[in-house]
Amino acid sequence: MVSMEQDSIIRTSGFAKSYAPGVPVLRDLDIEIRPRERIALIGANGTGKSTLLKCLIGLLPGSDGTVSALGETFSGSPSKAQLRRIRLQIGFVFQHHGLVRQLSVLSNVTHGMLGYPGSWRAAIQVMAPAEWRIRAMEALSAVNLEAKALERADALSGGQQQRVAIARALIRRPRLMIADEPAASLDPSAGRDVMTVFSRLASEQGITLLYTSHDMEHAVSYSDRIIALKDGRVHFDQASSSVSQSMLSEVFDG
Amino acid sequence: MVERVLPRRTANLSAGGFAIAVAVGALIIVSAGDVAPSVQRLADGFPRLANLVDRMMPPNTDAEFLTRVFWRILETFQIALVGTAIGLIISLPIAWLAARGVTPLGVFGYAFKALVSLFRTVPDLVWALLFVAAVGLGAVAGTLTIIVDTIGFCGRFFAEAMEDADKQSQEALAAHGASRFSILCSAVIPDAMPSMINTGLFALEMAVRSSVVLGLVGAGGIGQELKVAFDLFQYQNASAIILAIFIIVLVMEFVTDRLRALIQ
Structure with a gap:
C-alpha cells in the first residue's frame, strides 16, 4: 500500500477523445493527479469536462493515448474486470443528488455498497449487514446528518440531500471522489456548505478529490490545483493559489 | 367606442372533418336500427320483467x-x-x-x-x-x-x-x-x-x-x-x-x- 500511495491516482499521456473521426473533443492531454490532491476541473460549457471525467475512469472509451487510473492502465476502453476494480475505488457525486426519494437517508447511504460482492443486501438498510450499517452511520456523521438517518430522503433540504449523496459515496471508502458540478443546483450558502464538506473530508480522510465547477469561487477556494480546459486542451494546470482572476475569466468567458 | 375583435367561437371545420363527423353519425343511426331496443320490444319486455321480479320475491331465506x-x-x-x-x-x-x-x-x-x-x-x-x-x-x-x-x-x-x-x-x-x-x-x-x-x-x-x-x-x-x-x-x-x-x-x-x- 505504501508504494501505491506514491503512485499517481490518475495519469494520462497523449490522451485524445473524439466522438466522430477527425473532430476531437479533447486532445494532447497529459494530466497527472496525485494522492490526496484536491483538483478543480474548469472550463466553459461544452469544453469536454464531463467527457474527460468519464474517460479518466473508463466509462467512455478514449480515442488515442493511454490512461492509468487507480492502478489500471488502458488505452481505449478498460477491460470489464479493470472497470470493476476502478469503480470499487471511486465515489461519485453528481449535480443532482440522485437519491431514492421514498427511502430513508440510511438506506440511500447503504446504496453506496451496491457493486460490491453480496450487494443485494444494500437495497434497503433493513437487510444490510451490521458492518455496512456501521459504515453508513460513520459516513452520515462525517457529513453531520446522523440525526436524520431514518427520515425519508425527500424530507431533507437540497443541501442536506447533496450531503447524503456525499455520504453514499463515502461509505465505499473511496481513494478517489469524483464530483460533477456538485453545487450547481444549490443556493449559494448550501453550495458553500457542500464544498466545505468535500474539502474537509478530502484532507481528513486522505481522499483524492476531483470536481468540476463553473463557479470561480468554488474552483479556487476548495482546491489545491486547478486544471483548466479550453478548446479541448489543457489551457493551464497550476496551484490554485497562483491562479489569477484574469486567468479564470479567460477560461470561463470561452 | 373601440371596436373589439373577438376570437371565433368555433374552430373552422375542414371538409374532411365534416365528412368524418357525418359518417360516424350515420354509422351510429344505422347500427341503432339493427340492435337498439325498439319501443315495442321495451313495451313487451317490461311486463315480463315485472313478472320475473314478482316471482323472485321474497328472496329465499331458508337456512x-x-x-x-x-x-x-x-x-x-x-x-x-x-x-x-x-x-x-x-x-x-x-x-x-x-x-x-x-x-x-x-x-x-x-x-x-x-x-x-x-x-x-x-x-x-x-x-x-x-x-x-x-x-x-x-x-x-x-x-x-x-x-x-x-x-x-x-x-x-x-x-x-x-x-x-x-x-x-x-x-x-x-x-x-x-x-x-x-x-x-x-x-x-x-x-x-x-x-x-x-x-x-x-x-x-x-x-x-x-x-x-x-x-x-x-x-x-x-x-x-x-x-x-x-x-x-x-x-x-x-x-x-x-x-x-x-x-x-x-x-x-x-x-x-x-x-x-x-x-x-
Whole structure:
C-alpha cells in the first residue's frame, strides 16, 4: 500500500477523445493527479469536462493515448474486470443528488455498497449487514446528518440531500471522489456548505478529490490545483493559489 | 367606442372533418336500427320483467340454502384473493422484463409487453372457458383465470410505473457499478411502490367482481349457484344470490377505498 500511495491516482499521456473521426473533443492531454490532491476541473460549457471525467475512469472509451487510473492502465476502453476494480475505488457525486426519494437517508447511504460482492443486501438498510450499517452511520456523521438517518430522503433540504449523496459515496471508502458540478443546483450558502464538506473530508480522510465547477469561487477556494480546459486542451494546470482572476475569466468567458 | 375583435367561437371545420363527423353519425343511426331496443320490444319486455321480479320475491331465506350460498361466497373470495396474490407475484418479474428502459432484455422486452396485452385483451370469460376445458369444472379454473387477468392488468401498470420511476437515482447507482437487478430493487421498485400498491388494490377489486361471474361458465364460486338457480327456474334463490353478490362487491369496494386512503 505504501508504494501505491506514491503512485499517481490518475495519469494520462497523449490522451485524445473524439466522438466522430477527425473532430476531437479533447486532445494532447497529459494530466497527472496525485494522492490526496484536491483538483478543480474548469472550463466553459461544452469544453469536454464531463467527457474527460468519464474517460479518466473508463466509462467512455478514449480515442488515442493511454490512461492509468487507480492502478489500471488502458488505452481505449478498460477491460470489464479493470472497470470493476476502478469503480470499487471511486465515489461519485453528481449535480443532482440522485437519491431514492421514498427511502430513508440510511438506506440511500447503504446504496453506496451496491457493486460490491453480496450487494443485494444494500437495497434497503433493513437487510444490510451490521458492518455496512456501521459504515453508513460513520459516513452520515462525517457529513453531520446522523440525526436524520431514518427520515425519508425527500424530507431533507437540497443541501442536506447533496450531503447524503456525499455520504453514499463515502461509505465505499473511496481513494478517489469524483464530483460533477456538485453545487450547481444549490443556493449559494448550501453550495458553500457542500464544498466545505468535500474539502474537509478530502484532507481528513486522505481522499483524492476531483470536481468540476463553473463557479470561480468554488474552483479556487476548495482546491489545491486547478486544471483548466479550453478548446479541448489543457489551457493551464497550476496551484490554485497562483491562479489569477484574469486567468479564470479567460477560461470561463470561452 | 373601440371596436373589439373577438376570437371565433368555433374552430373552422375542414371538409374532411365534416365528412368524418357525418359518417360516424350515420354509422351510429344505422347500427341503432339493427340492435337498439325498439319501443315495442321495451313495451313487451317490461311486463315480463315485472313478472320475473314478482316471482323472485321474497328472496329465499331458508337456512340450509343460505349456508350453501355462504360457502360459495367464501369460495368466490378465495378465488379472488389467491388469484390476485399469485397474479401480483408473477406480474412483478414480467413487468420488469417488459418495462422500456428498465428491462435487461432490450428490444426483446416487447415480447413480454405483447404477452401482457394478450392476457388483457382476451376477456376473462373466454379464459375461464379455456381453463375449465383444461383442468375441469370448479374453483381451480376460476383461480387460474384471475391469475391471468391480474397479470394482464398489473403487468401493464407495473411496467408503466417502473418506466416512470426517477431516472437520476438509477443513473447514480449505475455509475457506482450496481447491477440492473440491484438498481431494480434499490431504486426502481421503491419509487414505483405507491403506484403499484394502488394498482394491486384495483386488481383485487376487479378480481372479486369477475370471480362472481366466472361460475356462469363452471369455474367455481357463487356464479355457479346463480346459474343453477336460473336454469331450474328457482327465482327466489336467484334473488337471494344477487343480493349477496351486491353486498360483497359493495363491501370490497369500501375496504379497498379505505386501504387506498390509508396509504396516501
